[in-house]
Amino acid sequence: MQAEDREARELYIYDTGEGLVFSYGPQHPGTGHFRLIVRVLGDTVLEAEPDPGFVHRGEEKMCESKTWITNIPHLERPVILDSAGILYPYCLAVEKLMGVEPPPRAKYLRALMAELNRIGSHFYYFALYGVFLGLPTPFLWCFGDREFIVDLVQFIGGQRITHSYFVPGGVRNDVLARVPPKLVQHFRTWYTEATGKRPSESELTDDFRKYALHVADFIDSRLDYYWDLILDNSIFISRTRGVGRLTPEEAAALGAVGVTIRASGLKRDVRVDEPYDAYSEVKFEVPVLTDGDGYARAVVAFREMKESLKIIRQLIEGLPDGPFKLKQHPINIRVPAGESFARAEAAHGEMAYYIRSDGSDKPYRVRILAPSFRNLIVIPYTGRGKRIADIPVIYWSNNFWPVEWDR
Amino acid sequence: MSGEQSVNPKLAAILERLKQVLGDKLKGVTVDKKIIKVEVASGALVEAAAILKEMGFDHVKGVTGVDLIALKQSENAIELIYHAGAYLDNDLAPYVVNLATKLPRDKPVSPSLVKVWPSAEYHERETYEMLGVVFEGHPKLKRLLLPEWWSDIPPLRKDYRPPGRE
Numbered sequence: 001m002q003a004e005d006r007e008a009r010e011l012y013i014y015d016t017g018e019g020l021v022f023s024y025g026p027q028h029p030g031t032g033h034f035r036l037i038v039r040v041l042g043d044t045v046l047e048a049e050p051d052p053g054f055v056h057r058g059e060e061k062m063c064e065s066k067t068w069i070t071n072i073p074h075l076e077r078p079v080i081l082d083s084a085g086i087l088y089p090y091c092l093a094v095e096k097l098m099g100v101e102p103p104p105r106a107k108y109l110r111a112l113m114a115e116l117n118r119i120g121s122h123f124y125y126f127a128l129y130g131v132f133l134g135l136p137t138p139f140l141w142c143f144g145d146r147e148f149i150v151d152l153v154q155f156i157g158g159q160r161i162t163h164s165y166f167v168p169g170g171v172r173n174d175v176l177a178r179v180p181p182k183l184v185q186h187f188r189t190w191y192t193e194a195t196g197k198r199p200s201e202s203e204l205t206d207d208f209r210k211y212a213l214h215v216a217d218f219i220d221s222r223l224d225y226y227w228d229l230i231l232d233n234s235i236f237i238s239r240t241r242g243v244g245r246l247t248p249e250e251a252a253a254l255g256a257v258g259v260t261i262r263a264s265g266l267k268r269d270v271r272v273d274e275p276y277d278a279y280s281e282v283k284f285e286v287p288v289l290t291d292g293d294g295y296a297r298a299v300v301a302f303r304e305m306k307e308s309l310k311i312i313r314q315l316i317e318g319l320p321d322g323p324f325k326l327k328q329h330p331i332n333i334r335v336p337a338g339e340s341f342a343r344a345e346a347a348h349g350e351m352a353y354y355i356r357s358d359g360s361d362k363p364y365r366v367r368i369l370a371p372s373f374r375n376l377i378v379i380p381y382t383g384r385g386k387r388i389a390d391i392p393v394i395y396w397s398n399n400f401w402p403v404e405w406d407r
Numbered sequence: 408m409s410g411e412q413s414v415n416p417k418l419a420a421i422l423e424r425l426k427q428v429l430g431d432k433l434k435g436v437t438v439d440k441k442i443i444k445v446e447v448a449s450g451a452l453v454e455a456a457a458i459l460k461e462m463g464f465d466h467v468k469g470v471t472g473v474d475l476i477a478l479k480q481s482e483n484a485i486e487l488i489y490h491a492g493a494y495l496d497n498d499l500a501p502y503v504v505n506l507a508t509k510l511p512r513d514k515p516v517s518p519s520l521v522k523v524w525p526s527a528e529y530h531e532r533e534t535y536e537m538l539g540v541v542f543e544g545h546p547k548l549k550r551l552l553l554p555e556w557w558s559d560i561p562p563l564r565k566d567y568r569p570p571g572r573e
Contacts, residue, residue: 053552060537061562061569096441252494255466255526266494274501337479340441341490341503343468354471354490354505358478369469369490376529406552 019046024391026054030132031395032402036379040388048383048391050376056406063366068094068333071363073164078370078403080161081124084110084117085346086404087166089353090366092276093342094168097335097357104320106170107277112315113156113165114344115308119219120149121347122305125259125399129298130230132392133239138230145222148187152215155179155208168333170325179211187215195221212316216309223305231295231302240294244382244394247292256378257371258349259304260398263289263296270345282314294397301399332361348372348399373405414438417498421462425455444488444505449517452508456489456523463496464504467520470530472538476512477565484509485538487517489527510540519545537563 019041025031033054039047059078063071075090076083088110095101102110123146130138150160156175157163165172184206191214192198204214230236246256251264261268269286271279287303289296337359343352349371356365375398383394414422422436425445432451437444447455468490475482489506493499510517519542520527531542532551539561542548553562560567 053550053554056552058562058569061567065569248495252465253525255468255492255494255524261494268494268500338441339444341443341505343503350468352468352490352503354469354488356473364478365471365473367469367471373529373533374468374526377526 024048026051032400033406034400034402036383036391036395038383038388038391043388045383045386045388045391048380048394050379052373052376052402052405054406055403059368059407060366063363065362067331067361068335068363069167069331071366072167073162075368076162076164078368078407079121079346079348079401080403081401082117082121082347083162083164084114084166085121085344085348085351086368086370087164088114088276088344088346089342089351090355091166091168092344093340093353093355094333094335096340096342097338097355098168098333099336100169100326102170102277102326103323104278105174105322106324108315108319109156109171109175109324110166111278111282112312112319113153113163113171114346115311115315116149116153116156118308118347119305120146120153122301122308123149125301125347125396126226126230126298129396130236132396133236135230135233135236138226141226141229145219148190148215148218151183151187152212155183167325169328170323172325174324175208177208179206179208181206184211187211187218191218194218209316209319213313216312216316220306220309223302226302231299236298237295239389240298240393240397241291243294243386243390244378244397245291245293246378246382248290250381251292254377254381255374256349256398257374258347258399259297259300260349260375260378262287263300264292265290268350270343270350274343276342276344278315279311281318282311284311294393297397297399334361335359335363343369346371348401348404349375368407370404370407372400372402373407375400376405415498415502417463417496418443418502418504421459421464421504424462425458428458429455442505443502444507446507446509449508449510452487452506453518453520453523455506456491456520459491459504459506460523463493463499464491465495465524466492466526467524467530468492468503470527470534472534472540472563474512474538474563474565475509482509483512485512485515485540486510487515487534487540489520489524491524515540516543517541518543519548521545537561539564 019039021039024036026035035051037049076087079086123142127139127142154160157165246264248265251261267288284307287300335357339356341354352369354367358364432448434446471488473486475484491504536550536553
């Protein structure tokens, strides 16, 4: 194995073949913690090879030395903007092993948190996608509007990001009935500014449901501006149309996920294919486009945010009463020996876990199948033959998150 | 089959076909709420993958290696699992078939399935560096996440102790 390793190490593409080789990244303001080794001739890309691993921290190994519950906080660190999405299948897989099902209220609260995180994550997507195409305005707008989602997330889960809200068997805490009046007051000003409507004292009160529904309305009306600002913008359109195109067959063969696959005409969404928790009880559409290029991916993401708002409204209106968690030991849960596989639709795409237990208080093996990692193969595939200026489009249109694939 | 539940007829047909073609080389089939797992002998991996691909499982969601040495029923083997899914076939989309095989721990060599499932390329590279499984015929078997200077044993093997822990 030693000799093979040495050989493997020498396989980097520097100094081989024609053209010029350079590193794209890994500076944080360019690609995140990620390097793309690009070989160009003139400004035509001959080869673009991903080189991940700059923030690899061995999450899978770490899981083996922590207990089932203490694994939760570190498992959500790789995707701080979508903590709910990355943790969801872990809880589902552990519940499958335990043979339990969370109470109905927990199912709704989990789905609600996942959808809020999805919107927050898609705001990130537009922020970064825009700023790397030379549109800094979306960056500022997205982070400004995401703040209201984050406020709501903080109110429900107790933390802006990385809330460790999900636990096997339910959620960590129930949602409070009353929102702090200061938060409502602050929100009321911005709500009026964005929607042009001045909600009366009885419409927008400190009641959690009313507040949350108003936040959904607010984001909905803000999204109309986003259409004009980003998706109807001629610069954005001319930079992204036809770039990084994937046909449905190619996308399926590469095993792409998330907006990439849905922009390529494949209607695949785990929330519909294999509904989990409250998703079988809500109605929503899976947006699909057939162009398969950088522009179609952005449109799919935009429509997904609209659909998420629809889901959020249904979840809040139908939120059942009752317990929010199974009665179990808070730290030391018993997981019988066995293996399970569970998946959920995170903001970046299909997130899956394979978990093996040998009946002890720690997992024997936890395999994190991250969506960004699965999309990685799309870069070399679609990058070939493009221009250097197309690299940001190819990179950011696929909704990547470097820490997620490094784990 | 253990833990019978209503199995999609298409999936049942695939499992039946695997049974017929592979015969003794099929070591076990598990279909329950937790997992759908097909265990085959290491020599039959390519054949089984080709059948799954032909019948609708068009991509892999990941490749997992599990070091079985520290289990209570310890085995001197590494279990290699391909998580295969279906995108183009609507009926099979709700299912993920876990195609598993056991490799000797001292010399874990397995044929690469990149030719069957191109989506396995990066996942196999990760399994190569993390568990030391060598995939024969892989187009570019080299490090992916670990640093270039890494010279210890593959870190997801059970006998690797992370510094500062245990």
